[in-house]
Amino acid sequence: MCGIVGAVAQRNIVPVLIEGLRRLEYRGYDSCGVAVLADGGPRRARSVARVADLDAQTRDTHLEGGTGVAHTRWATHGAPVTDNAHPIFSKDELALVHNGIIENYESLREMLRGKGYVFVSQTDTEVVAHLVHSLYRGDLFAAVRETVTHLDGAYAIAVEHKDHPHTVVGARQGSPLVVGLGEGENFLASDALALGGTTERFIFLEEGDVCELTLERVRIVARDGASVQREVRTVEAYGGGVELGPYRHFMQKEIFEQPRAITDTIPQSDSFDASLFGENAAAVFADIDNLLILACGTSYYSGLTAKYWLESIAKIPTQVEIASEYRYRDSVPNPKTLVVVISQSGETADTLAALKHAQALGHVHTLAVCNVATSAMVRLTSLSFHTHAGREIGVASTKAFTTQLVGLFVLAATLGKLRGTVSAAQELDYVRQLRHLPAALNSVLALEPQIIAWSDAFSRKESALFLGRGLHYPIALEGALKLKEISYIHAEAYPAGELKHGPLALVTDAMPVVAIAPNDALLEKLKSNLQEVKARGGELYVFADSDTRIASEAGMHVIRMPEHYGPLSPILHVVPLQLLAYHTAFARGTDVDKPRNLAKSVTVE
Ligand code: AGP
Numbered sequence: 001m002c003g004i005v006g007a008v009a010q011r012n013i014v015p016v017l018i019e020g021l022r023r024l025e026y027r028g029y030d031s032c033g034v035a036v037l038a039d040g041g042p043r044r045a046r047s048v049a050r051v052a053d054l055d056a057q058t059r060d061t062h063l064e065g066g067t068g069v070a071h072t073r074w075a076t077h078g079a080p081v082t083d084n085a086h087p088i089f090s091k092d093e094l095a096l097v098h099n100g101i102i103e104n105y106e107s108l109r110e111m112l113r114g115k116g117y118v119f120v121s122q123t124d125t126e127v128v129a130h131l132v133h134s135l136y137r138g139d140l141f142a143a144v145r146e147t148v149t150h151l152d153g154a155y156a157i158a159v160e161h162k163d164h165p166h167t168v169v170g171a172r173q174g175s176p177l178v179v180g181l182g183e184g185e186n187f188l189a190s191d192a193l194a195l196g197g198t199t200e201r202f203i204f205l206e207e208g209d210v211c212e213l214t215l216e217r218v219r220i221v222a223r224d225g226a227s228v229q230r231e232v233r234t235v236e237a238y239g240g241g242v243e244l245g246p247y248r249h250f251m252q253k254e255i256f257e258q259p260r261a262i263t264d265t266i267p268q269s270d271s272f273d274a275s276l277f278g279e280n281a282a283a284v285f286a287d288i289d290n291l292l293i294l295a296c297g298t299s300y301y302s303g304l305t306a307k308y309w310l311e312s313i314a315k316i317p318t319q320v321e322i323a324s325e326y327r328y329r330d331s332v333p334n335p336k337t338l339v340v341v342i343s344q345s346g347e348t349a350d351t352l353a354a355l356k357h358a359q360a361l362g363h364v365h366t367l368a369v370c371n372v373a374t375s376a377m378v379r380l381t382s383l384s385f386h387t388h389a390g391r392e393i394g395v396a397s398t399k400a401f402t403t404q405l406v407g408l409f410v411l412a413a414t415l416g417k418l419r420g421t422v423s424a425a426q427e428l429d430y431v432r433q434l435r436h437l438p439a440a441l442n443s444v445l446a447l448e449p450q451i452i453a454w455s456d457a458f459s460r461k462e463s464a465l466f467l468g469r470g471l472h473y474p475i476a477l478e479g480a481l482k483l484k485e486i487s488y489i490h491a492e493a494y495p496a497g498e499l500k501h502g503p504l505a506l507v508t509d510a511m512p513v514v515a516i517a518p519n520d521a522l523l524e525k526l527k528s529n530l531q532e533v534k535a536r537g538g539e540l541y542v543f544a545d546s547d548t549r550i551a552s553e554a555g556m557h558v559i560r561m562p563e564h565y566g567p568l569s570p571i572l573h574v575v576p577l578q579l580l581a582y583h584t585a586f587a588r589g590t591d592v593d594k595p596r597n598l599a600k601s602v603t604v605e
Contacts, residue, residue: 001027001599002086002099003072004177005194006158006168008213009185010066014058016187017070020194021051026250026393027191028599029072030080034058035087035095036065041162042095046085067166069158069188071097074599077105078122088125090117090133093162094140098125099190100155100175101604108150124153132159141212144169145221148210154349154604158188171210175603176347176376179203179211179218181232186213190603191347192235192374193391203230204374235374249592251394251486255578256445259438261399262571264388265406266434272414272427277367278383284365285418288338291318292363294326294354295342296602298397298481299404302369303342304474305570306408313422313567314415323354324605333361340367342408344392344400345601346375353605355380369407371400385411394593395600396486398578401478402441405571406434433568443562444575448583450559451576454541455583459487461512465503466493466577468516469526475516475570479577486595487585496529507538514580516573517544519564530556543576545569 003024007013017034032054033046043065045057051072057063071086078084087095102108105124108131113119117130131150136143140161148155154174160167170177170188180187180195180202188211189195192202205211208223209230222228247253267276274282291310293303303320310318323341327350339358343351346368355366355377367383368375371392378384387403413430416422422430458464464483468476473495480491494503496515507513513533517526527550533540534555541557544550545564552558565572585592 001074001601001603002190003027003029003194004069004097004099004156004158004188004190006069006097006170006188006213007185008067008166008168008215009182010215011185012064013066013068014064016198017068018051018055018058019197020189021054021070021072023194023196024072024191025051027072027074027601028395028594029074031075031082031085032070032072033085033087034063034068034070035160036063036068037160037162037165038063038065041092042087042089042160044087044089044095046082048080048082048085067160067168069095069097069160069168076101076604077124084121084123086125088121088123088129090129094129094133094136094159096125096129096132096157096159098128098155098157099603101153102127102151102155103153104151128155128157129159136161138163140164140167140169141210141219144171145210148173156190166215168213169211170205170213172205173208174349174353177205179205179213181218184215186215186218188213200234202233202235204233204379206230233374248586249394249582251396251398251582251592254392254394254399255575255582257390258399258402258575259441259445261389261403262406262441263438265403266437267410270428270431272410272417272430274414274418276410276414277385281383284338284383285415287336288365289316289336290334291316291338291340292358293318293320293340293342294323294351294358296323296348296350298401298478299342299344299351301474301478301481302401302404302408303340304477305405305471306412308471309409309412309567310415313412314419315421316415316419323348324350327354327357331361333358333363335362335364337363338365338367339363340369341377341381342369342404343375343377344371344389344397346370346372346377347601347603349603349605352376352380369404369411371403395595395598396482396581402571402574406437409434409568433566437568437571440562440565440572441575444572447559447576448579451579452583454557455580455587458489458512458580458584459587461489461510463506463511464489464491465506465511465513466491467496467499467513467529468493469496469522470520471567471570472516472518472573475574475577478574479514479516479581482578482581483584485598486581486590486592487588488590488596489584496526499529499532504532504536507533507536509537509539511538513538513540514577515540515542517542517548517550518569518573519545519548520569523548543573
């Protein structure tokens with residue numbers, strides 16, 4: 001999704017801006033650009049290829065300057081063509097970059113046309129550039145402050161003007177923006193990650209903030225017009241680059257990093273303590289009688305898995321809802337609800353908005369399960385659990401998912417202990433199972449050659465069905481999502497018992513049916529469902545626990561998983577599905593880490 005980098009310095013800042021864009025590439029984009037103030041006005045380079053191409057252009061054209069704004073664009077309004085790439089100019093006097101969506105851009109465009117502004121792009125961003133220009137009376141900071149009062153929607157912007165050679169002005173509402181503090185130079189970015197290696201001191205701007213960066217000073221004005229001092233935080237973890245090592249893609253690397261990520265996420269202590277979730281978690285947990293989980297995509301599926309754990313282990317009623325649905329429907333708030341948001345990035349616009357919506361409804365007990373400790377979601381919730389997946393580059397989430405599952409399992413066990421549904425012996429057993437998980441995952445990863453053998457057949461299919469039951473139904477959903485997002489094969493998931501209520505009509509030998517077959521209470525039911533598929537000529541691919549007595553035969557291919565892993569089994573069973581999606585996509589030659597149309601961090605609605 002769109003990324004912003006801005007800088008004010010006394011050196012040529014283009015390499016820093018380009019490096020910032022490189023670090024934001026993983027978010028997904030379809031064009032990019034950079035503009036610096038030079039020769040009395042903004043000068044820019046834009047590309048509909050990769051940041052590397054933009055870099056080459058800046059070198060070829062000697063684009064240099066100390067004040068600049070740069071952008072990776074993920075198209076919303078207007079195709080990914082050069083005219084729509086940011087920075088967007090107004091009258092060749094100011095350059096502006098924007099992340100988010102301006103909802104009232106059509107009425108603003110008409111108003112600005114009436115004032116003589118000519119629009120050369122299809123973007124909603126161009127109205128912001130012209131609006132700042134139209135309101136400019138010699139003070140850029142004042143013009144931007146006035147501009148934002150006219151904007152509806154979500155945005156983060158950065159703007160520079162020819163009359164202010166050492167100033168960049170930024171503003172945010174609904175989209176992230178951070179200030180990076182340097183010595184005699186200052187920076188803006190949509191993610192602190194972009195400035196790794198440049199600075200470790202950051203100010204995370206709050207909703208409605210407008211800031212002015214000069215060489216020596218950062219001025220911030222809050223939504224109410226008051227000057228404010230925001231906390232300066234040190235963020236060290238962003239310095240290092242991320243290497244691919246022996247892997248072909250980041251997704252493959254991240255799949256194999258899961259044993260390490262899970263080791264880092266499992267709590268060190270031998271018991272489940274409320275303090276794992278924050279200082280006042282014990283008081284909050286004592287005051288709740290149900291949970292509402294809000295998330296999107298893969299994170300939503302980890303929430304669905306957690307519902308099974310929370311209701312069976314902690315006996316606490318749990319509702320799971322897609323964040324983008326929850327925020328727009330009437331719901332009945334309950335002061336005894338713990339609202340849990342789950343997110344890899346902690347910046348997903350829909351989940352963030354759902355959290356704010358819940359808070360506006362009066363929910364005070366909030367918890368984020370998140371992979372980015374400094375993210376907006378963590379800052380907005382009273383409790384949090386930090387998953388230590390490390391940076392996830394591949395658009396398709398893998399290690400973030402399994403570490404979320406670990407965090408959510410720990411939440412279920414902790415609540416169960418507090419509510420008296422988890423005995424001391426059970427607690428020890430859960431701790432033991434968690435500790436053994438990385439080793440069990442390694443033996444699942446060793447199945448890769450068998451999965452590669454299946455992927456060839458899959459790569460020639462156009463549709464696939466995933467089946468799971470109970471705790472493993474959300475894993476079937478996740479397996480189908482992985483396959484469709486990176487291989488572009490249409491895939492759907494069903495709880496196996498639903499087959500005969502409709503999807504069985506789709507079954508032919510042209511559509512592989514993937515089944516997750518753990519040795520749990522529903523095994524015999526699942527075996528009957530598999531027979532229903534076989535009887536209709538379907539081709540089954542089954543991941544079966546070794547003690548299930550499901551064996552390969554005509555029309556049924558079986559990969560044996562380790563023995564049944566109890567309630568933590570979903571964490572093991574999702575891994576071969578990740579590998580199947582990865583190798584199928586690789587065989588089809590898709591851009592695995594940056595699948596078409598998708599972005600890593602979805603910061604627009
Ligand atoms: C997963 O593979 C996705 N690309 C996507 O569904 C993702 O999980 C979703 O956008 C939510 O992101 P978040 O966890 O950062 O909030």
